[in-house]
Every structure is written in C-alpha cells, then in structure tokens.
Amino acid sequence: MTTSKPRVAFFVTCLGDQFFPEVGECAVRVLRRMGAEVLFNPAQTCCGQPAFNTGYRDEAREVAARMLDLFDDADYVVTPSGSCSTMVRVFYPELFAHDPARLEKAQQLRGRFYEFSEFLVKVLKVEDVGASFPHRVTYHDSCHLLRELGIAEEPRRLIRAVRGIELVEMQDFRLCCGFGGTFSVKFPEVSVAMGEDKVRAAVEAGAEYLVANDSGCLMHLAGVIHRRGLPVKTMHLAQLLAQTEEAADPRLAAPAIEASRP
Amino acid sequence: MTETGIQSAHIHERTEEIFKKPQLQEAYRSSTLRLYTHRLQAIGEVPGFEALRDRARALKREVIEHLDEYLAQFADNVERSGGKVHWAETGDDVCRIVREIAQQAGVKEFVKSKTMVGEEVELNHALEAAGIRGVETDLGELIIQLAGDRPAHIVAPAIHKTRQDVSDLFVEHLHAERTTEPERLTAIARRALREAFARAEMGVSGANFAVAETGTIVLVENEGNIRLCTTSPRVHVALVGIEKLIPRFEDLAVFLRLLGRSGTGQKLTVYTSLLTGPRRAGEDGPDEMHVVLVDNGRTAALADEKMREALYCIRCGACLNACPVYRKIGGHAYGWVYSGPIGALITPQFNGIGVARELPFASSLCGACREVCPVRINIPDLLLHLRAEAQNQASPAPSGGSPRGERVSMRLWAWAMKRPRIYSLGGRLARWGQKFYARQGWIRKLPLFPMSRWTEGRDFPALAPQTFRERWKKLT
Numbered sequence A: 001m002t003t004s005k006p007r008v009a010f011f012v013t014c015l016g017d018q019f020f021p022e023v024g025e026c027a028v029r030v031l032r033r034m035g036a037e038v039l040f041n042p043a044q045t046c047c048g049q050p051a052f053n054t055g056y057r058d059e060a061r062e063v064a065a066r067m068l069d070l071f072d073d074a075d076y077v078v079t080p081s082g083s084c085s086t087m088v089r090v091f092y093p094e095l096f097a098h099d100p101a102r103l104e105k106a107q108q109l110r111g112r113f114y115e116f117s118e119f120l121v122k123v124l125k126v127e128d129v130g131a132s133f134p135h136r137v138t139y140h141d142s143c144h145l146l147r148e149l150g151i152a153e154e155p156r157r158l159i160r161a162v163r164g165i166e167l168v169e170m171q172d173f174r175l176c177c178g179f180g181g182t183f184s185v186k187f188p189e190v191s192v193a194m195g196e197d198k199v200r201a202a203v204e205a206g207a208e209y210l211v212a213n214d215s216g217c218l219m220h221l222a223g224v225i226h227r228r229g230l231p232v233k234t235m236h237l238a239q240l241l242a243q244t245e246e247a248a249d250p251r252l253a254a255p256a257i258e259a260s261r262p
Numbered sequence B: 001m002t003e004t005g006i007q008s009a010h011i012h013e014r015t016e017e018i019f020k021k022p023q024l025q026e027a028y029r030s031s032t033l034r035l036y037t038h039r040l041q042a043i044g045e046v047p048g049f050e051a052l053r054d055r056a057r058a059l060k061r062e063v064i065e066h067l068d069e070y071l072a073q074f075a076d077n078v079e080r081s082g083g084k085v086h087w088a089e090t091g092d093d094v095c096r097i098v099r100e101i102a103q104q105a106g107v108k109e110f111v112k113s114k115t116m117v118g119e120e121v122e123l124n125h126a127l128e129a130a131g132i133r134g135v136e137t138d139l140g141e142l143i144i145q146l147a148g149d150r151p152a153h154i155v156a157p158a159i160h161k162t163r164q165d166v167s168d169l170f171v172e173h174l175h176a177e178r179t180t181e182p183e184r185l186t187a188i189a190r191r192a193l194r195e196a197f198a199r200a201e202m203g204v205s206g207a208n209f210a211v212a213e214t215g216t217i218v219l220v221e222n223e224g225n226i227r228l229c230t231t232s233p234r235v236h237v238a239l240v241g242i243e244k245l246i247p248r249f250e251d252l253a254v255f256l257r258l259l260g261r262s263g264t265g266q267k268l269t270v271y272t273s274l275l276t277g278p279r280r281a282g283e284d285g286p287d288e289m290h291v292v293l294v295d296n297g298r299t300a301a302l303a304d305e306k307m308r309e310a311l312y313c314i315r316c317g318a319c320l321n322a323c324p325v326y327r328k329i330g331g332h333a334y335g336w337v338y339s340g341p342i343g344a345l346i347t348p349q350f351n352g353i354g355v356a357r358e359l360p361f362a363s364s365l366c367g368a369c370r371e372v373c374p375v376r377i378n379i380p381d382l383l384l385h386l387r388a389e390a391q392n393q394a395s396p397a398p399s400g401g402s403p404r405g406e407r408v409s410m411r412l413w414a415w416a417m418k419r420p421r422i423y424s425l426g427g428r429l430a431r432w433g434q435k436f437y438a439r440q441g442w443i444r445k446l447p448l449f450p451m452s453r454w455t456e457g458r459d460f461p462a463l464a465p466q467t468f469r470e471r472w473k474k475l476t
Helices: A014-018 A021-033 A049-053 A057-067 A082-095 A100-110 A116-123 A143-148 A153-160 A188-204 A215-228 A237-242 B008-018 B022-044 B049-065 B067-080 B091-104 B116-120 B123-129 B139-147 B163-174 B182-199 B225-231 B249-263 B298-303 B307-312 B318-322 B324-329 B340-351 B368-372 B379-392 B405-417 B420-436 B468-475
Strands: A007-010 A037-039 A076-079 A113-115 A136-139 A166-168 A209-212 A233-236 B084-088 B109-112 B133-136 B202-205 B209-211 B216-221 B235-241 B271-275 B288-294
Touching: A007 A021, A014 A021, A014 A215, A014 B420, A014 B468, A021 A037, A021 A116, A021 A237, A021 B468, A049 A057, A049 A082, A049 B379, A049 B405, A057 A082, A057 B405, A076 A082, A076 A116, A082 A100, A082 A113, A082 A143, A113 A116, A116 A153, A116 A237, A136 A153, A143 B368, A153 A166, A153 A237, A188 A209, A188 A215, A188 B008, A188 B324, A209 A215, A209 A237, A215 A233, A233 A237, B008 B324, B022 B249, B022 B318, B022 B324, B049 B067, B049 B249, B049 B307, B067 B084, B067 B288, B084 B091, B091 B123, B091 B202, B091 B235, B091 B288, B109 B123, B109 B182, B109 B225, B116 B123, B116 B235, B123 B133, B133 B139, B139 B163, B139 B182, B163 B182, B182 B225, B202 B225, B209 B249, B216 B225, B216 B249, B225 B235, B225 B271, B298 B307, B298 B340, B307 B340, B307 B379, B318 B340, B318 B368, B340 B368, B340 B379, B368 B379, B405 B420
Parallel strands: A007 A037, A007 A076, A076 A113, A136 A166, A136 A209, A209 A233, B084 B288, B109 B133, B109 B202, B202 B235, B235 B288
Antiparallel strands: B209 B216, B216 B271
C-alpha cells in the first residue's frame, strides 16, 4: 500500500465540460472518496476525436498535441469517457507516428491515462465505492470502451457492489447504440433507429436507469428517450457511484440529463 | 435491367428509401441475426478458435506480403497440372478473356456458380452483349438474376427476398406453378437448372481459395451446383481474385474450419471441391480448365502498406451479419456488389475513393465487424484511414453540406480548441444563443447544418448553465 495519495489529473472532456458538468463533479467526488488527490488543469479543452473520426487528421493532430503537455504534474490522468480514453491510448500513437518527439510523449501519456471505472478497479483496486442506489439498472457497453480497451467487467463489478442495486442485462447488450460521433449527423436515421433499439432493450429489461460510461452515447440515448417520452432514464456511471445513502446534494440524486437542467 | 457500375454516391438516398420499407429492414435484421447466432454457436464448439484465427491471419499476411512469389508459384502449378492461366488487369479484361474462351469453344450458353468476382466485373452483361447467355445456378444468385438485382449480401445474395418475392419471380420467369413452400420452390429451381446444366458447354466459377503449392482451386458450397458447374461442362473457367491464394495445401485445414463457421455457422459446408487441372485420361471432368487471375483494383489496395490488410478477407460475410448499420440499410445501399463493413472498405480501395467517398462514413465504428472477422481485419481502423483519404480529396465533403463547409468548420473548431479562452467564449456565446431554442433543458430543433440533422429524430440537450470548469472552484 502506498501511503501518499495518488495524484490524479482529471480530464473532464469537452462534452462533459459544456453539457454534463455534474458527471465530472460526481467522478471527482468518487475519486476523492476513494483517496485520490484530484487536480484539474483549466487549459484543457478537447482530445481531438471529432476531427480524427471525421478524417481531418491535421486538425486532430493540432488539438491532440496540446493534450500531451497538460498533465505532466500528475501520476495518472482519469477521464469519465471510454471514447476519449481510446483516442489518447489507441489513436494518439497512430496520429503522431511520424513525429518521434511527440510520439514519445504520447506513449508516456498513454501509459498513465485511464478511463474512470478502469482506474477505480485496476489502479485503486476498489469495487465497493460506498455507493447506494436501490434501483434496477442496466449497463450499456459503449463500443470504444468494450472493443478498443476491452473494459466490460470493471463497470459491472462497480455496479454490483452498489448497495440496494439490481443490475439486469439487456438483450444484445454488446450492440452499438448508434451514436458514433459524427455518424450521428451523417446518417441520422440509422443512428436514431439504432438508438431506439437500444432504449427498447433497456425498457424491455425492466430497467429504470440506462447506465453507460460515455457522455456521447448517453446524450444520444437521452435525446431519443426525451423525443419519444420513453419510460427509462440515462445515467453516467460516475453519477451512479456518487449516490450514497446520505447524498445531501439533490442534484446528484437526479439522473444524468435532468440533473443539470433548471 | 440490372444496375451496373458503382452507385455508392447514392447511399443517402438509398438509406432514406429503405427506411420506408420496414419489411425489407426486418428481412435483413432477422436473417443477419440468425447467421450471427449460428456463428456464435458454431465457434463455441471449437477449442482454440481464437488461435485458429491468429493462424489464418498470419497465413494471409504471409501471402499478401509476398503475393508476387505466391502468384508465380500458383500459376506454374496450374499450368503443370494442365490448366491454362490468364492474367486480367481490369474487369473488362476478365470479360474479354472469358468471351474469347467461350467463342473458341463455340459456347452459346454457360452455367455459372456464385462468384463475387463475376459480379464485380459484370460478366453476365458483357457476355450477353456478345450473344453468350449465362445462367446463375446458385439458388440465391438465380433469384437475383431473375429479379435483375445485385447481390445484397456476400454469402446470401438474395437475403432481402421473401418467399413471396421468389414465388412471383418463378411464376413470371420460369413459368412455374404458384407456391411459397421452400421445398417446392427449390424443386422448381432444380428442374430449370438441370436443363441448363445439361445444355451448357462451359461452366464459370469463382474460387474460395487457391493453393499456391499445388495449383488447386478450392470451392465451398451447400447446393452442389458448383460441383456440377465445374465438372459437367466441357470447359471450366475459374475467376480468381489474386488475394485468394493460400500458401500450402495443409493450410486449407485452417481456412475451411473458419470459413463455414464464420459465414453460416456450419462446421463445414455440404460440398468442398478441390480442383487441380482439367480431367485426366479415364476420369470425369472438363477437357479444358482456365484460371483467370483477377486484379481489378487489388494491386491498388496492395500498394498501401497499411490498407492492404483488407486483402486478407476470405468473404465469409460475418462482418455484414454483425454490423448494426448493414442490418438497417441493407446491401444495396452500399452501391456495389460488396456491402457491409468489408464493402465500405474495398469498394473505395478497388475503385478509388472518388467514386465511393461516402462509404467509409457509413459506420458507427463500433468494431463488431473486427470482433467476428476470421482473419481479424481491423476494419474500423482502416475505415478511419479511408475517411482521412476522402477528406484529403479536393471534392465535395462526404455526406452532404456545402463542399467546403465541413472543412472550414473543422479548421475553426481546431483553432478554438487550441485556445481555452476562445473555447470558453464560444461556450458562452452558444449559451446565449440557445435561449432562443432550448425549452426545459432540451432543444427540439437545432438551426445549423449538420446539427439540424441531429434533431430530425431525437432531441438535443441544452448546454449546462455552468460548465465544469466554472463549478470546479466550488468543488475544491
């Protein structure tokens, strides 16, 4: 056991910063509760993924290059997003393949860059984070987390350790929800139809909450739910794990999207 | 008249069209799901299946990295066993070669087994123009030939046709009695095909594998029509994409265990034919065996060190069955003979990104395709590369919008993201602007393309009143 607190730089992601600050707050609360010292560098913006996934590699590289220098003072970088983790860990080395100096920095960053649930289970070695949530939930594997990083068990272990919770699996739980970054606006009808399938599966599983680790998937699914008025709510895993029996902050007791809405 | 050429530019219109046909979407959904489930069951029975995939990938890699040597070895061995080798650079070359073979042998009608290369080069059209008629003998291919369609799936070309559709086609074209019973429909096709087999003097096939070591063509099937096509007529012509090679005969053991299971969930297909040269004295089989080695864009794919991985594909169709996008838009939306994730890859690779620049974007990059690919092609990664290639072209931005709109907005975005203060200012401006659109935290209609497309089918969350960075101060 280490005696000093691990120093964790928090990467909130651009989507998290602008749309879902409560997700970031919850992640920070849980990390602190588990004994981490959390730092936040306000110079951070985006990891560059939107440009990269749309084929604008030069633009992505410019934005990504900034990220390489932002977290030097921390032992770890943690982000509540599987897809931003994938961008840094899988695609940065590819993006900087022809730039030896940056490639080295990218490799160095990659080695201490973790997705939130992965960090809790693999680095802090905790599963029970002291959360309580007496509801029936289902977990959606976002694709980057599942297939690029191979993280499927960690979030489930964390969920199962929550007091009072019931975790049910959806039909085809490994199937993509249809968000896909800019795919969501390039092929909107396909994206929405895939989202409807996912939400239907959650409803059919009898879940009150559809939990995932990526705000992109969640905002897409919540958008489908809200448009159709469907009987299920979305929630980020960080929000779920922040719920405790004595949760004083009413914002934290509310589900993802609604929480921040006045 | 069957569609010809590459129609990939129409993927958006075709996507819209299929959304008006829920029955067609349901046909794709249920059929792909069935094949997907069968695959899962079949691979569960094989100990070491993952190691088998690694082995297959290593073998394909070996072949593709040394394709020139393996091709020369294969061609030598075909000739040594009495076959004739033809080299075809383009689709037109393939058609010309087959036409000349047919004309020299005095062939007026030929039987054809399922060959994706044949579809790719539009062989039936070309030969028909020369007065030589081809009859498709694979049941699925026969159905789409009668319908004037293109294959909607790599291994199940008529996946989009219902029993009723097939019945209508058989009544109209084969003058058959009306029935929707699968057994009776099969019997009708069988009757018509037997006559064609009896008449035909040439059989055209593809190849699933071509063994360099022995010059053997390997074909797998369930109906028996391939065996008839390749052995009963006087002349057999095999169309072989140059990427179909495998090094040694023993390597077949690896690929045959993978192909059936990945494609249809079968341990082995019903028939596996191994053909080495024409018939020998005292044996049955064709007098002439021709092997046409087809490039048709493959060397263009080979030229790119990274992208050549797509040539490992053994055309099992597993990626189509696993793909949630293919399940929604179907095969014809992709606009060429190859569809699904592998079609989105090789259509631009073989034909140039210019004619198929939309295809790499028709993916949520979920990676389900890579998960099932027997040779582990990293399809999402290759699609990302093609997206970059598409954007580097000086023609209109893929997927709509003004030609330069997307590029300009991406440049602007990158400029802002490099400057935290501009980024924050942008957020504040958007917060001010959204007052006119947001109601109770949600936006029902976004004004600007492409975001206006988001709200066509779902709502968009309003920006939070305060950003995380603003709230961070209170958190500490």
